[in-house]
Amino acid sequence: MARHPADTPCAPVRRPAALVVALALATGGLAGGAAAQGAPATDDPAPKPPAVPSTPAAPPTPAGAAAVQRVEISGSADANADRRRSTAAKIVYGRDELDRMGDSTLGEVLKRLPGVTMGGPPGRGGNPSMRGMGGGYTAILIDGQRMPFGFSLDSIAPEQIERIEIMRSPVAEHGARAIAGIINVVMREDFKRKTNELRLGVGLEDDRHPQANGNWTYSGQNEGLGYNLSAAFNRQHQAEESTGRRVDSDDAGKPVLEQRTGQRSLNRREGVFVNGRFQFRLGPGHTLDLNPMASVGRSRSSGQHTLVQAPDPEAAPYALADQRTDADSSMARLNGNWQRTLGNGGRLQLRFATMLARSASLTQREEYAFDGLSLPRKVDDGSVRDLSLELNGKYSQLIADRHSVSAGWELQGGQRSDRRLTTEGGEATLAEFGDALQARTLRLAGWAQDEWEWSKTFSFYAGLRWEGIQTTSDGVAQVGGAVLQEFKNRSGVLTPLAHMVWKLPDAPRDQVRLSLTRSYKSPTTSQLIARPTVATLHRDTTQPNKPLNPDRAGNPDLKPELAWGLDLAFEHYLDAGGIVSANLFARQIDQLIRTVRAEEQPTWAVDANGQPVTRWVARPQNIGRAAAAGLELEAKFRPSDLWVTDLPLTLRANGSLLWSKVDGVAGPNNRLDQQPRYTANLGFDWPLRGMPLTFGGSFNFTPSFVVQQIDSQVYRQGVKRVLDAYALWRFGTAASARLSLANASASDYDTGTTVLLADGSTQAQDTLSRTYTNVTLRFELRF
Structure with missing residues (x-):
């Protein structure tokens, strides 16, 4: 996409100084410090480098190196043990992967994992998805349970996580609302040793915006109790800067309206997240786990927006706007897990979870016309409250040494209160809909699964799950206190699931996996019962609007998307703990949901x-069938896995080739929303011999792509290149310092849409957002 002219308001400007300084520190400064310190004494061995997925045996000590004892621990011998044993495909990433790059947010970790892509600009988080299939197709779990709508994974510090599990296909126990797969984040649970860990970090974004974060973890155990406590805080100052261009053209291609926008703001975010895990040992094979979790966050954003319109600048809705947003959020959750082993080889498990989440935001916008006169003030005041309670039961029975069956049930109830009041010049907009919306959900599920290791070379899994969801809302439209509309949506899905793994008899390090599954994606509460939103440029509901600027609303008649899935994988495990794998997948999706514009006579439009009054309204609709397929490749190895060498370099690479087609949308590019054609990740780690220094980096690449979302709308996204680097210096075995560069490439982020109407007229919108490099210095202490 062509860049905007230099005179575009708020044009992005590059500032590479942070990158230059940080690279100099990482390569020259730290190495110089090593030379100044000299080699460690013989009785003070050099600290071992961090455990990596592939670690060869320690090479012989070269002559003349008696002053240094090289201690190299092959801590990765069991790095792939869970993956090899699991019948259903599961990839586990532990503390080594989480600590490697010194990431300050979970999103930065996830973007490097096989098959995972992140939405939004680089360095700004976003929703993770698998196989490029967009939000909602991937189940995001914490300790095996779904988190509330709107909860950000970036509020959890990577230091508070024990491991991340990637499941490419659903299993009955974790649920089938996972067409693309499952990402399960397991919080810290190490009770084995008493330890304190303290990590403090400071940084700069764009050379001028300070960042600070810290994490403390304390764990231990005694005869009757194991415990792990952690607390994290973060404080961020982040700038946002973007330019936009919109061009409306008639059926002959002649521009009839052109708008150029500029936006610049400064965001200040502060947050605290605490988590605990307590395991009470009530007797032999009898435990009770309690896992409390809480978070508090606050953000303040202030910025300025500009709008220049042609050919008639005075007709622009505004020329300048000052906007301020204050937002606060809080969440408290308590999970309980009671387990008892029975004498006949059975095990009984009961789980409960309760969660309360609140969020509130207040946006105030002052607009000024072309001649400088003040326009009516706009205020948006809203709050959301989510309350949920979940009860689960599970019974497992060991039939033979390598054969077990399990069955369980789940009951979950939730209530959401969404209050929102929007005023313009002190007058409420859409006042007839009230300022509060109540929604209730009830979910009931039952499942059973059978896992059997038939022989040393063949295992299979068979599961069946039924899940029903009912969503009800009231208070959607109120006049004189009377409820005019009550929405109810009910759905039930039966999902059979089958997995198998075959270890090749003549090649014990090779195995083949096959999965055939049924999965689904349920409509979100907002898609079902979203409060109507009036088009920005056509706020007068007594008049028609334009198809290019529709009103928006929910659709209570939506049905869940259903999918059949097939996965075929080959895995080769290397001698030193590395892996090379290839995975083919295919999904057939029915009742695909897309947002569609149509003419209606909505209840909020009366002359x-x-x-x-007839107005254009955009609502989510079930539009038909879609198919998706792809190839996922992964490799983790050392050069010694391929040739004779003692080079302690670790290499990581993964990539995905992705394809999809939506039958209900005309081509070309009628792909699943937000899906690129391929993704790639490269990374390395290099511990320097004779020095307590390890450095490494990673490169994440997503190409530009175009998606035909519906027949009349095309979405475009530019290329994303994300380069990260780190240098780790160890001061003995208990302390270290880590210098990290996040988004060192800091390239601009392009997005755009084009709408083509039946009469041949078009609207094209493009946005160019600036991204930023973040430099962080973090100190880590264990005691």
Whole structure:
């Protein structure tokens, strides 16, 4: 996409100084410090480098190196043990992967994992998804349970996580609302040793915006109790800067309206996240785990927006706007897990979870016309409250040494209160809909699964799950206190699941996996019962609007998307703990949901005579069938896995080739929303011999792509290149310092849409957002 002219308001400007300084520190400064310190004494061995997925045996000590004892621990011998044993495909990433790059957010970790892509600009988090299939197709779990709508994974510090599990296909126990797969984040649970860990970090974004974060973890155990406590805080100052261009053209291609926008703001975010895990040993094979979790966050954003319109600048809705947003959020959750082993080889498990989440935001916008006169003030005041309670039961029975069956049930209830009041010049907009919306959900599920290691070379899994969800809302439209509309949506899905793994008899390090599954994606509460939103440029609901600027609303008649899935994988495990794998997948999706514009006579549009007004409204709709397929490749190895060498370099690479087609949308590019054609990740770690220094980096690449979302709308996204680097210096075995560069490439982020109407007219919108490099210095202490 062509860049905007230099005179575009708020044009992004590059500032590479942070990158230059940080690279100099990482390569020259730290190495110079090593030379100044000299080699460690013989009785003070050099600290071992961090455990990596592939670690060869320690090479012989070269002559003349008696002053240094090289201690190299092959801590990765069991790094792939869970993956090899699991019948259903599961990839586990532990503390080594989480600590490697010194990431300050979980999103930075996830973007490097096989098959995972992140939405939004580089360095700004976003929703993770698998196989490029967009939000909602991937189940995001914490300790095996779904988190509330709107909860950000970036509020959890990577230091508070024990491991991340990637499941490419669903299993009955974790649920089938996972067409693309499952990402399960397991919080810290190490009770084995008493330890304190303290990590403090400071940084700069764009050379001028300070960042600070810290994490403390304390764990231990005694005869009757194991415990792990952690607390994290973060404080961020982040700038946002973007330019935009919109061009409306008639059926002959002649521009009839052109708008150029500029936006610049400064965001200040502060947050605290605490988590604990307590395991009470009530007797032999009898335990009770309690896992409390809480978070508090606050953000303040202030910025300025500009709008220049042609050919008639004075007709622009505004020329300048000052906007301020204050937002606060809090969440408290308590999970309990009671387990008892029975004498006949059975095990009984009961789980409960309760969660309360609140969020509130207040946006105030002052607009000024072309001649400088003040326009009516706009205020948006909203809050959301989510309350949920979940009860689960599970019974497992060991039939033979390598054969077990399990069955369980789940019951979950939730209530959401969404209050929102929007005013313009002190007058409420859409006042007839009230300022509060109540929604209730009830979910009931039952499942059973059978896992059997038939022989040393063949295992299979068979599961069946039924899940029903009911969503009800009231208070959607109120006049004189009477409820005019009550929405109810009910759905039930039966999902059979089958997995198998075959270890090749003549090649014990090779195995083949096959999965055939049924999965689904349920409509979100907002898709079902979203409060109507009036088009920004056509706020007068007594008049028609334009198809290029529709009103928006929910659709209570939506049905869940259903999918059949097939996965075929080959895995080769290397001698030193590395792996090379290839995975083919295919999904057939029915009742795909897309947002569609259509003419309606909505209840909120009435003219001065009380007659209905026809307006364009965008609602989610089930539009038909889609197919998706792809190839996922992964490799983790050392050069010694391929040739004779003692080079202690670790290499990591993964990539995905992705394809999809939506039958209900005309081509070309009628792909699943947000899906690129391929993704790639490269990374390395290099511990320097004779020095307590390890450095490494990673490169994440997503190409530009175009998606035909519906027949009349095309979405475009530019290329994303994310380069990260780190240098780790160890001061003995208990202390270290880590210098990290996040988004060192800091390239601009392009997005755009084009809408083509039936009469041949078009609207094209492009946005160019600046991204930033973040430099962080973190100190880590264990005692």
